[in-house]
Amino acid sequence: MRKSGRPTMVDVAADAGVSLKTVSRVVNGQPHVDPALAARVTASAEKLGFHRNALAASLRSGSRDTLGFVSADLTNTFYMTIAAAASAVAVGRGMQLIIASSEEDAATERTLTLDLCQRRVGGLIVVPTAADHTYLQAEVQRGTPVVFLDRPARGIQADELLLDNRGGARAALAELLAAGHRRIAVLLDKPDIFTMVERRAGVEEAFAAAGLTVDERVVVADMHTPQAAREAMTRLLASAEPPTAVFCANNRSTIGALEAIVAADADIALSGFDDFELSRLVPRRIRIVDYDAGELGRRAAELLLQRMVDPDGVEPTTVLLPTRLVDRGREVRPRG
Amino acid sequence: MRKSGRPTMVDVAADAGVSLKTVSRVVNGQPHVDPALAARVTASAEKLGFHRNALAASLRSGSRDTLGFVSADLTNTFYMTIAAAASAVAVGRGMQLIIASSEEDAATERTLTLDLCQRRVGGLIVVPTAADHTYLQAEVQRGTPVVFLDRPARGIQADELLLDNRGGARAALAELLAAGHRRIAVLLDKPDIFTMVERRAGVEEAFAAAGLTVDERVVVADMHTPQAAREAMTRLLASAEPPTAVFCANNRSTIGALEAIVAADADIALSGFDDFELSRLVPRRIRIVDYDAGELGRRAAELLLQRMVDPDGVEPTTVLLPTRLVDRGREVRPRG
DNA sequence: CTGAAAGCGCTAACAT
DNA sequence: ATGTTAGCGCTTTCAG
Numbered sequence: 001m002r003k004s005g006r007p008t009m010v011d012v013a014a015d016a017g018v019s020l021k022t023v024s025r026v027v028n029g030q031p032h033v034d035p036a037l038a039a040r041v042t043a044s045a046e047k048l049g050f051h052r053n054a055l056a057a058s059l060r061s062g063s064r065d066t067l068g069f070v071s072a073d074l075t076n077t078f079y080m081t082i083a084a085a086a087s088a089v090a091v092g093r094g095m096q097l098i099i100a101s102s103e104e105d106a107a108t109e110r111t112l113t114l115d116l117c118q119r120r121v122g123g124l125i126v127v128p129t130a131a132d133h134t135y136l137q138a139e140v141q142r143g144t145p146v147v148f149l150d151r152p153a154r155g156i157q158a159d160e161l162l163l164d165n166r167g168g169a170r171a172a173l174a175e176l177l178a179a180g181h182r183r184i185a186v187l188l189d190k191p192d193i194f195t196m197v198e199r200r201a202g203v204e205e206a207f208a209a210a211g212l213t214v215d216e217r218v219v220v221a222d223m224h225t226p227q228a229a230r231e232a233m234t235r236l237l238a239s240a241e242p243p244t245a246v247f248c249a250n251n252r253s254t255i256g257a258l259e260a261i262v263a264a265d266a267d268i269a270l271s272g273f274d275d276f277e278l279s280r281l282v283p284r285r286i287r288i289v290d291y292d293a294g295e296l297g298r299r300a301a302e303l304l305l306q307r308m309v310d311p312d313g314v315e316p317t318t319v320l321l322p323t324r325l326v327d328r329g330r331e332v333r334p335r336g
Numbered sequence: 337m338r339k340s341g342r343p344t345m346v347d348v349a350a351d352a353g354v355s356l357k358t359v360s361r362v363v364n365g366q367p368h369v370d371p372a373l374a375a376r377v378t379a380s381a382e383k384l385g386f387h388r389n390a391l392a393a394s395l396r397s398g399s400r401d402t403l404g405f406v407s408a409d410l411t412n413t414f415y416m417t418i419a420a421a422a423s424a425v426a427v428g429r430g431m432q433l434i435i436a437s438s439e440e441d442a443a444t445e446r447t448l449t450l451d452l453c454q455r456r457v458g459g460l461i462v463v464p465t466a467a468d469h470t471y472l473q474a475e476v477q478r479g480t481p482v483v484f485l486d487r488p489a490r491g492i493q494a495d496e497l498l499l500d501n502r503g504g505a506r507a508a509l510a511e512l513l514a515a516g517h518r519r520i521a522v523l524l525d526k527p528d529i530f531t532m533v534e535r536r537a538g539v540e541e542a543f544a545a546a547g548l549t550v551d552e553r554v555v556v557a558d559m560h561t562p563q564a565a566r567e568a569m570t571r572l573l574a575s576a577e578p579p580t581a582v583f584c585a586n587n588r589s590t591i592g593a594l595e596a597i598v599a600a601d602a603d604i605a606l607s608g609f610d611d612f613e614l615s616r617l618v619p620r621r622i623r624i625v626d627y628d629a630g631e632l633g634r635r636a637a638e639l640l641l642q643r644m645v646d647p648d649g650v651e652p653t654t655v656l657l658p659t660r661l662v663d664r665g666r667e668v669r670p671r672g
Numbered sequence: 673c674t675g676a677a678a679g680c681g682c683t684a685a686c687a688t
Numbered sequence: 689a690t691g692t693t694a695g696c697g698c699t700t701t702c703a704g
Contacts, residue, residue: 005478008697019675024699032673049474054454055395056697060680063699066434066455074420077413077613084410087437091444096451098402099435101423108427115432118390119402138385142341259617263666277413278614281595330599344681355691360683368689392681396696 007048016044027052064122065095067304070113072127072150074101077277078293079127082149085297086125093305095122106130117144123304125297128153145307147300151194152318159307160318161300165195165273168289168323169202169249170209172271175287175325176245177210181269185218185236185243187229187253196221199249199273218243229256237266248272258282275328282329291323343384352380363388400458401431403640406449408463408486410437413613414629415463418485421633422461429641431458442466453480459640461633464489481643483636487530488654495643496654497636501531501609504625504659505538505585506545508607511623511661512581513546517605521554521572521579523565523589532557535585535609554579565592573602584608594618611664618665627659 009023016023018037025033026041027050044050058065067090071079087097098116102109109129113136116124123145124136133148134155140146147159176184186203188196207214218236223229229252236243237260246261246268248254254272261268262283271287279288299319306313345359352359354373361369362377363386380386394401403426407415423433434452438445445465449472452460459481460472469484470491476482483495512520522539524532543550554572559565565588572579573596582597582604584590590608597604598619607623615624635655642649 010697020698021675021700022673025674028699034673037674049478051450051454051475053395053456053697054451055391055456056680057699058680059389059391059395059682060697060699062680074423075413075417077411077416080413080416081411083435084437087410087435091436091448096434096436096448096455098432099419099423100427100432101420112427112432114387115390118387119432120389120391139387142385255614255617262617262619276613278591278612278617281591281598281614281618283598283619342681346681356681357683357691358689361690364683370689373690389681392696393683394696395698396681396683398683398696 006053007050008053009050011048012041012044012050015048016040058120064120064308066090066119066121067095067097067301068113068116068119068121068124069097069099070109070116070124070126071099071101072104072109072129074099074103078274079150081293082125082297082300085294086301087297089298089301089305097301102127102129104129110135114139122308123147125149125300125304126153127151133158143311145304145311147303147307149296149300157316159303159316161296161303162318162320163195163291163296164320164323165198166202166205167320168273168291168325169199169247170206171202171323171325172247172273172287172289173203173206174209176247176269176271177206177212179245179269181245182212183215183218183241183243183245185220185233185246186214187223187232187246187248187257188219188221189224189250189253191221196249203247223249223253223256226252226256226259229253230259231256233257233260234264237261237264237268242266243268245269245271250274251276254286254288258284258286271325275326279328280330283331284329285327285331286329288326288328289323290326291321296321342389343386344389345386347384348377348380348386351384352376394456400456400644402426402455402457403431403433403637404449404452404455404457404460405433405435406445406452406460406462407435407437408440408445408465410435410439414610415486417629418461418633418636421630422637423633425634425637425641433637438463438465440465446471450475458644459483461485461636461640462489463487469494479647481640481647483639483643485632485636493652495639495652497632497639498654498656499531499627499632500656500659501534502538502541503656504609504627504661505535505583506542507538507659507661508583508609508623508625509539509542510545512583512605512607513542513548515581515605517581518548519551519554519577519579519581521556521569521582522550523559523568523582523584523593524555524557525560525586525589527557532585539583559585559589559592562588562592562595565589566595567592569593569596570600573597573600573604578602579604581605581607586610587612590622590624594620594622607661611662615664616666619667620665621663621667622665624662624664625659626662627657632657 013020013023026038090097100112132155133153220232251274273289275290349356349359426433436448468491469489556568587610609625611626
């Protein structure tokens with residue numbers, strides 16, 4: 001037992017009267033060890049309170065037993081659901097997941113990502129915030145597989161796992177148009193965000209397919225908070241020709257719009273992208289573009305693990321995860 | 337450049353024509369290096385695409401630059417908010433947070449926790465699921481500080497950071513009693529969970545303080561899902577003598593109870609422990625026992641960092657984080 | 673089946 | 689201000 005206070009394999013070997021290598025074999029459950037010796041080693045390890053130093057092990061063996069997940073927002077349930085699913089896959093293979101978050105800051109993303117590389121993670125799942133990812137190119141070439149999630153990456157050849165943003169929005173709008181709605185408001189977050197570009201394109205496509213065009217006067221962008229969406233919706237409802245339907249391009253917009261609609265007791269159809277907690281409790285029947293976030297995380301982790309085993313398996317691919325339209329909320333009857 | 341494909345400090349040193357140690361100094365930003373040499377080293381490092389191996393560094397130096405967070409449920413926003421706050425503190429000090437989750441399984445918790453110890457984390461934040469934590473005693477004594485979060489730990493001397501569960505419940509009940517309510521339903525999750533024991537005790541204390549006793553006929557336990565709570569609430573509302581108020585001991589119960597109340601359009605006061613997303617959108621005015629989850633995470637991380645610096649600072653303590661009663665939801669006027 | 677020696681990539685402790 | 693040497697704790701040869 002050294003100054004560090006922590007027993008090492010050398011200490012265990014000395015105590016058990018065997019060589020270092022035998023301890024290593026026993027600790028790692030390798031075969032071809034005499035049961036009697038193994039028992040002695042186990043007993044010594046137990047007695048001394050030995051715990052193998054995983055850092056030293058992977059330094060020497062070059063094995064990588066952690067995955068890194070760089071989220072864009074730690075408190076966003078969407079990303080955390082993904083992380084949970086990815087973590088489960090990793091733990092199922094005896095690995096662990098380090099979760100970090102850029103909090104939507106490109107510089108932070110870069111720092112955290114390179115930091116994880118210095119920790120020699122086996123692979124990275126990244127929700128990209130940075131506009132350019134050439135800084136990762138070298139790492140990828142040196143054998144750290146990277147999967148980009150939810151948003152595409154630029155300046156780098158890597159796997160991407162995205163939602164079918166365009167198809168989901170198109171389906172929602174097609175349904176509203178089929179129901180006869182023409183004056184359909186659209187609430188968007190920052191219009192340069194990838195998902196917004198795609199969802200807006202889906203809206204356009206649905207209108208085009210119906211031989212119609214979007215009424216730009218009721219398209220509102222930069223709805224980054226529910227509050228902004230609520231105010232915009234309130235204004236739309238109070239206008240001379242209020243829309244008969246609204247499409248909210250993310251759940252924050254949906255929540256804000258709903259607050260306005262409920263407060264004004266307006267008769268308006270609502271479809272929104274992204275489900276949210278308590279959507280079933282909303283006092284209106286609404287339609288939601290839903291998807292399986294956990295599936296996204298599972299697929300990302302599995303893709304990573306596969307790339308770790310077989311780096312040059314197939315070309316990097318972009319996978320689009322399908323969405324589906326579901327009912328949420330319920331009509332509330334008048335009180336008293 | 338070796339077979340591994342990754343350049344090491346030795347490679348950089350050779351390229352720059354300096355010694356290994358000089359490279360180390362430059363890479364780590366240590367003083368007393370001739371600017372000219374430093375520039376040469378930086379250039380070589382850049383050229384070769386050198387990235388310091390953090391594993392090797394901390395193996396040699398014995399420094400610990402990750403913290404471990406063992407959650408009980410990855411998709412629970414409460415724990416993730418805590419993790420986000422703890423992560424921010426860690427990153428602010430150049431460390432990172434490894435997040436794992438026991439998913440409420442004691443054996444998994446043990447495995448993950450010991451695994452993190454083998455990775456030589458600097459400290460651990462644990463939401464305990466296991467009934468006994470003597471298995472961590474040895475690690476704590478060897479210098480890995482552990483902070484238990486949200487629930488107390490047994491069989492071990494360590495810091496605990498808990499919510500004032502009892503006080504929060506007592507305040508909610510005191511308010512209902514002061515408003516004249518007497519027949520107050522109580523919806524509890526599994527009654528042997530620590531938080532439930534405490535919150536229930538708070539309920540009892542409020543009744544006792546008012547010289548009254550809890551009406552056990554309207555106390556329902558084992559409400560683990562919103563569905564269960566909804567069914568229980570529906571039954572209570574349909575009974576001969578329905579309660580005039582209900583206290584829900586966690587947000588899942590609150591959500592389920594609300595569904596039943598809204599569906600039945602019942603006139604009943606509701607107070608619930610834990611805020612939840614969209615609580616402001618609920619079509620009833622309700623009262624919530626709220627608290628600052630982020631503060632819990634920040635305090636946990638800071639406590640850990642302090643213990644890392646000064647292991648024998650003060651005795652392990654139990655901190656109770658205060659709660660407050662807030663208004664949520666809004667009355668919805670009848671439609672049409 | 674077991675062991676001795678070498679070394680993963682880095683930093684600490686000492687030179688110089 | 690720079691370099692040399694040793695060694696963190698483990699796994700990987702390679703020899704018995």
